[in-house]
Amino acid sequence: MSLQVNMFDPKFVGHSFPTKTVKVEEGKLRFFSKTIGETNPIYFDKDAARKAGYRSLLVPPTYPFSLTLESESLEEKYVPVGMDLGKLLHGAQKFEYFKEICAEDTVTIDAKIIDIFQKKGGALDFLIEEQTLRNSDGDLLATLTQTFIMRH
Template structure:
Protein backbone atom coordinates (compact mmCIF):
# COMPACT_ATOMS: atom_id res chain seq x y z
CA UNK A 1 0.00 0.00 0.00
CA UNK A 2 1.15 3.51 -0.78
CA UNK A 3 1.70 5.70 2.25
CA UNK A 4 -1.44 7.88 2.46
CA UNK A 5 0.46 10.50 4.48
CA UNK A 6 2.01 11.57 1.15
CA UNK A 7 -1.24 13.31 0.17
CA UNK A 8 -0.45 17.06 -0.09
CA UNK A 9 3.26 16.28 -0.45
CA UNK A 10 4.94 18.78 -2.78
CA UNK A 11 7.44 17.22 -5.15
CA UNK A 12 10.75 18.77 -6.14
CA UNK A 13 10.19 21.37 -8.86
CA UNK A 14 11.37 20.62 -12.41
CA UNK A 15 12.75 23.45 -14.55
CA UNK A 16 13.11 23.02 -18.31
CA UNK A 17 14.32 25.23 -21.14
CA UNK A 18 11.97 25.08 -24.12
CA UNK A 19 14.61 24.34 -26.76
CA UNK A 20 13.70 24.77 -30.44
CA UNK A 21 15.14 21.47 -31.66
CA UNK A 22 13.34 19.50 -28.96
CA UNK A 23 10.06 21.29 -29.72
CA UNK A 24 10.37 20.51 -33.44
CA UNK A 25 11.18 16.86 -32.70
CA UNK A 26 8.17 16.52 -30.38
CA UNK A 27 5.82 18.20 -32.86
CA UNK A 28 6.93 15.78 -35.56
CA UNK A 29 6.56 12.80 -33.17
CA UNK A 30 2.92 13.68 -32.37
CA UNK A 31 2.08 14.17 -36.06
CA UNK A 32 1.70 17.94 -35.94
CA UNK A 33 1.63 19.45 -39.45
CA UNK A 34 1.15 23.17 -38.77
CA UNK A 35 4.30 25.02 -39.89
CA UNK A 36 4.23 27.29 -36.82
CA UNK A 37 5.69 24.35 -34.84
CA UNK A 38 8.63 23.86 -37.25
CA UNK A 39 9.41 27.15 -38.98
CA UNK A 40 10.31 30.28 -37.02
CA UNK A 41 9.25 32.54 -39.93
CA UNK A 42 5.83 30.85 -40.13
CA UNK A 43 5.41 31.20 -36.36
CA UNK A 44 6.26 34.92 -36.50
CA UNK A 45 3.98 35.44 -39.51
CA UNK A 46 1.17 33.93 -37.41
CA UNK A 47 1.84 36.45 -34.63
CA UNK A 48 4.01 34.33 -32.33
CA UNK A 49 7.36 35.59 -31.00
CA UNK A 50 8.96 32.15 -31.61
CA UNK A 51 7.96 28.51 -32.06
CA UNK A 52 5.02 27.72 -29.76
CA UNK A 53 5.31 24.77 -27.40
CA UNK A 54 3.21 21.93 -28.92
CA UNK A 55 0.15 20.61 -27.06
CA UNK A 56 1.02 18.04 -24.35
CA UNK A 57 4.76 18.84 -24.55
CA UNK A 58 4.84 19.93 -20.90
CA UNK A 59 3.95 16.38 -19.82
CA UNK A 60 6.88 14.95 -21.77
CA UNK A 61 9.22 17.68 -20.60
CA UNK A 62 8.40 16.90 -16.98
CA UNK A 63 9.22 13.25 -17.66
CA UNK A 64 12.53 14.24 -19.27
CA UNK A 65 13.46 16.23 -16.17
CA UNK A 66 13.32 13.11 -13.99
CA UNK A 67 10.05 14.00 -12.28
CA UNK A 68 8.53 10.53 -12.78
CA UNK A 69 11.60 8.77 -11.39
CA UNK A 70 11.55 10.97 -8.29
CA UNK A 71 7.84 10.27 -7.78
CA UNK A 72 8.40 6.52 -8.23
CA UNK A 73 11.17 6.57 -5.62
CA UNK A 74 9.05 8.56 -3.18
CA UNK A 75 6.09 6.20 -3.55
CA UNK A 76 8.35 3.10 -3.63
CA UNK A 77 6.71 1.91 -6.85
CA UNK A 78 7.72 -0.79 -9.28
CA UNK A 79 7.62 0.63 -12.81
CA UNK A 80 6.35 -2.73 -14.12
CA UNK A 81 3.12 -2.24 -12.13
CA UNK A 82 2.49 1.37 -13.17
CA UNK A 83 -0.18 2.46 -15.65
CA UNK A 84 -0.85 5.97 -16.92
CA UNK A 85 -4.52 6.40 -16.05
CA UNK A 86 -5.43 9.97 -16.99
CA UNK A 87 -3.85 13.22 -18.11
CA UNK A 88 -5.51 16.59 -18.51
CA UNK A 89 -4.27 20.08 -19.28
CA UNK A 90 -5.69 23.52 -18.66
CA UNK A 91 -3.77 26.16 -20.61
CA UNK A 92 -3.60 29.76 -19.43
CA UNK A 93 -1.05 31.26 -21.83
CA UNK A 94 1.27 30.20 -24.61
CA UNK A 95 4.82 29.05 -24.00
CA UNK A 96 7.50 29.46 -26.65
CA UNK A 97 10.97 28.30 -27.58
CA UNK A 98 13.42 30.03 -25.26
CA UNK A 99 11.03 30.08 -22.30
CA UNK A 100 12.16 28.48 -19.08
CA UNK A 101 9.25 26.53 -17.61
CA UNK A 102 9.09 25.39 -13.98
CA UNK A 103 6.66 22.65 -13.01
CA UNK A 104 5.64 22.32 -9.38
CA UNK A 105 3.63 19.22 -8.50
CA UNK A 106 1.68 18.06 -5.49
CA UNK A 107 0.20 14.66 -4.71
CA UNK A 108 -3.45 15.56 -4.11
CA UNK A 109 -5.03 12.16 -3.54
CA UNK A 110 -4.22 8.48 -3.05
CA UNK A 111 -7.01 5.91 -3.03
CA UNK A 112 -7.65 2.29 -3.93
CA UNK A 113 -10.31 0.23 -5.69
CA UNK A 114 -11.12 -3.46 -6.07
CA UNK A 115 -10.15 -4.23 -2.49
CA UNK A 116 -6.69 -2.71 -2.89
CA UNK A 117 -5.86 -4.51 -6.15
CA UNK A 118 -5.57 -1.08 -7.79
CA UNK A 119 -4.17 2.06 -6.18
CA UNK A 120 -4.50 5.52 -7.69
CA UNK A 121 -2.21 8.50 -7.20
CA UNK A 122 -3.49 11.91 -8.30
CA UNK A 123 -0.87 14.56 -9.05
CA UNK A 124 -1.69 18.22 -9.74
CA UNK A 125 0.96 20.43 -11.32
CA UNK A 126 1.38 24.10 -12.15
CA UNK A 127 3.69 25.19 -14.96
CA UNK A 128 5.01 28.76 -14.83
CA UNK A 129 7.38 30.64 -17.12
CA UNK A 130 10.49 32.67 -16.28
CA UNK A 131 8.25 35.65 -15.40
CA UNK A 132 6.35 33.47 -12.89
CA UNK A 133 3.23 33.63 -15.10
CA UNK A 134 0.96 30.58 -15.01
CA UNK A 135 1.25 28.75 -18.35
CA UNK A 136 -0.72 25.58 -17.60
CA UNK A 137 -2.19 23.34 -14.95
CA UNK A 138 -1.75 19.60 -15.37
CA UNK A 139 -3.52 16.74 -13.65
CA UNK A 140 -2.32 13.15 -13.88
CA UNK A 141 -3.66 9.94 -12.40
CA UNK A 142 -1.28 7.02 -12.02
CA UNK A 143 -2.63 3.50 -11.51
CA UNK A 144 -0.64 0.87 -9.65
CA UNK A 145 -1.60 -2.80 -10.08
CA UNK A 146 -1.06 -5.13 -7.12
Protein backbone atom coordinates in the same frame (compact mmCIF):
# COMPACT_ATOMS: atom_id res chain seq x y z
CA MET B 1 17.75 5.31 -0.13
CA SER B 2 14.06 4.86 0.55
CA LEU B 3 12.07 1.72 1.17
CA GLN B 4 9.85 0.63 -1.70
CA VAL B 5 6.53 -0.32 -0.10
CA ASN B 6 4.58 -1.28 -3.24
CA MET B 7 1.53 0.76 -2.32
CA PHE B 8 0.70 4.42 -2.19
CA ASP B 9 0.60 5.62 1.39
CA PRO B 10 -2.15 8.22 1.97
CA LYS B 11 0.31 10.17 4.16
CA PHE B 12 1.79 11.46 0.88
CA VAL B 13 -1.37 13.42 -0.06
CA GLY B 14 -0.20 17.03 -0.20
CA HIS B 15 3.43 16.00 -0.74
CA SER B 16 5.23 18.50 -2.98
CA PHE B 17 8.09 17.37 -5.17
CA PRO B 18 11.16 19.58 -5.62
CA THR B 19 10.66 22.43 -8.09
CA LYS B 20 12.29 21.79 -11.47
CA THR B 21 13.21 24.26 -14.20
CA VAL B 22 13.56 23.32 -17.87
CA LYS B 23 14.24 25.23 -21.06
CA VAL B 24 12.06 24.63 -24.12
CA GLU B 25 14.66 23.62 -26.68
CA GLU B 26 13.89 24.39 -30.30
CA GLY B 27 15.42 21.15 -31.63
CA LYS B 28 13.46 18.94 -29.22
CA LEU B 29 10.31 20.88 -30.00
CA ARG B 30 10.72 20.36 -33.76
CA PHE B 31 11.49 16.66 -33.23
CA PHE B 32 8.39 16.21 -31.05
CA SER B 33 6.19 18.04 -33.56
CA LYS B 34 7.48 15.88 -36.41
CA THR B 35 7.05 12.70 -34.36
CA ILE B 36 3.37 13.40 -33.64
CA GLY B 37 2.72 14.17 -37.32
CA GLU B 38 2.17 17.90 -36.87
CA THR B 39 2.17 19.83 -40.15
CA ASN B 40 1.28 23.36 -39.05
CA PRO B 41 4.32 25.59 -39.72
CA ILE B 42 3.92 27.44 -36.38
CA TYR B 43 5.56 24.37 -34.82
CA PHE B 44 8.54 24.32 -37.25
CA ASP B 45 9.09 27.76 -38.79
CA LYS B 46 9.87 30.77 -36.57
CA ASP B 47 8.72 33.24 -39.23
CA ALA B 48 5.38 31.46 -39.59
CA ALA B 49 5.00 31.40 -35.80
CA ARG B 50 5.76 35.13 -35.55
CA LYS B 51 3.35 35.96 -38.39
CA ALA B 52 0.71 34.05 -36.42
CA GLY B 53 1.40 36.25 -33.38
CA TYR B 54 3.71 34.03 -31.33
CA ARG B 55 7.15 34.96 -29.96
CA SER B 56 8.78 31.86 -31.45
CA LEU B 57 7.88 28.28 -32.33
CA LEU B 58 4.71 27.32 -30.48
CA VAL B 59 4.60 24.26 -28.23
CA PRO B 60 2.00 21.66 -29.38
CA PRO B 61 -0.78 20.88 -26.87
CA THR B 62 0.70 17.70 -25.35
CA TYR B 63 4.32 18.89 -25.27
CA PRO B 64 4.14 20.24 -21.69
CA PHE B 65 3.97 16.62 -20.51
CA SER B 66 7.32 16.00 -22.23
CA LEU B 67 8.77 18.94 -20.32
CA THR B 68 7.80 17.30 -17.04
CA LEU B 69 9.63 14.13 -18.07
CA GLU B 70 12.82 16.04 -18.89
CA SER B 71 13.25 17.24 -15.35
CA GLU B 72 13.86 13.84 -13.70
CA SER B 73 13.35 10.11 -14.06
CA LEU B 74 10.15 8.38 -12.98
CA GLU B 75 12.19 6.21 -10.64
CA GLU B 76 13.81 9.17 -8.84
CA LYS B 77 10.49 10.88 -8.41
CA TYR B 78 7.95 8.18 -7.66
CA VAL B 79 9.70 5.20 -6.03
CA PRO B 80 10.18 7.18 -2.76
CA VAL B 81 6.38 7.61 -2.48
CA GLY B 82 5.77 3.87 -2.89
CA MET B 83 5.41 3.42 -6.65
CA ASP B 84 6.47 0.07 -8.13
CA LEU B 85 7.18 0.98 -11.76
CA GLY B 86 6.69 -2.65 -12.82
CA LYS B 87 3.06 -2.50 -11.67
CA LEU B 88 2.32 0.99 -12.94
CA LEU B 89 -0.51 1.87 -15.32
CA HIS B 90 -1.26 5.30 -16.75
CA GLY B 91 -4.87 6.05 -15.85
CA ALA B 92 -5.73 9.52 -17.11
CA GLN B 93 -4.30 12.88 -18.00
CA LYS B 94 -5.81 16.36 -18.19
CA PHE B 95 -4.27 19.57 -19.52
CA GLU B 96 -5.43 23.14 -18.83
CA TYR B 97 -3.71 25.95 -20.70
CA PHE B 98 -3.53 29.58 -19.65
CA LYS B 99 -0.73 31.12 -21.76
CA GLU B 100 1.24 29.90 -24.74
CA ILE B 101 4.59 28.21 -24.31
CA CYS B 102 7.20 28.86 -27.00
CA ALA B 103 10.68 27.69 -27.93
CA GLU B 104 13.41 29.10 -25.68
CA ASP B 105 10.99 29.74 -22.79
CA THR B 106 12.21 28.77 -19.33
CA VAL B 107 9.51 26.80 -17.53
CA THR B 108 9.34 26.09 -13.80
CA ILE B 109 7.45 22.96 -12.80
CA ASP B 110 5.90 22.43 -9.38
CA ALA B 111 4.26 19.08 -8.68
CA LYS B 112 2.29 17.73 -5.77
CA ILE B 113 0.21 14.69 -4.91
CA ILE B 114 -3.40 15.78 -4.57
CA ASP B 115 -5.07 12.42 -3.84
CA ILE B 116 -4.38 8.77 -3.08
CA PHE B 117 -7.08 6.13 -2.87
CA GLN B 118 -7.80 2.45 -3.50
CA LYS B 119 -10.39 0.57 -5.54
CA LYS B 120 -11.34 -3.07 -6.05
CA GLY B 121 -10.78 -3.91 -2.39
CA GLY B 122 -7.19 -2.69 -2.45
CA ALA B 123 -6.25 -4.43 -5.70
CA LEU B 124 -5.66 -1.03 -7.33
CA ASP B 125 -3.97 2.02 -5.82
CA PHE B 126 -4.53 5.43 -7.42
CA LEU B 127 -2.26 8.45 -7.14
CA ILE B 128 -3.33 11.79 -8.59
CA GLU B 129 -0.65 14.38 -9.21
CA GLU B 130 -1.04 18.00 -10.25
CA GLN B 131 1.79 19.85 -11.97
CA THR B 132 1.82 23.60 -12.54
CA LEU B 133 4.01 25.15 -15.19
CA ARG B 134 5.05 28.80 -14.92
CA ASN B 135 7.21 31.07 -17.06
CA SER B 136 10.19 33.09 -15.80
CA ASP B 137 7.81 35.94 -14.86
CA GLY B 138 5.81 33.58 -12.64
CA ASP B 139 2.79 33.55 -14.97
CA LEU B 140 0.75 30.34 -14.94
CA LEU B 141 1.17 28.59 -18.29
CA ALA B 142 -0.55 25.24 -17.76
CA THR B 143 -1.80 22.77 -15.20
CA LEU B 144 -1.37 19.05 -15.84
CA THR B 145 -3.23 16.49 -13.78
CA GLN B 146 -2.36 12.85 -14.14
CA THR B 147 -3.65 9.66 -12.58
CA PHE B 148 -1.32 6.74 -11.93
CA ILE B 149 -2.70 3.30 -11.13
CA MET B 150 -0.66 0.62 -9.42
CA ARG B 151 -2.01 -2.90 -9.61
CA HIS B 152 -1.36 -5.52 -6.94
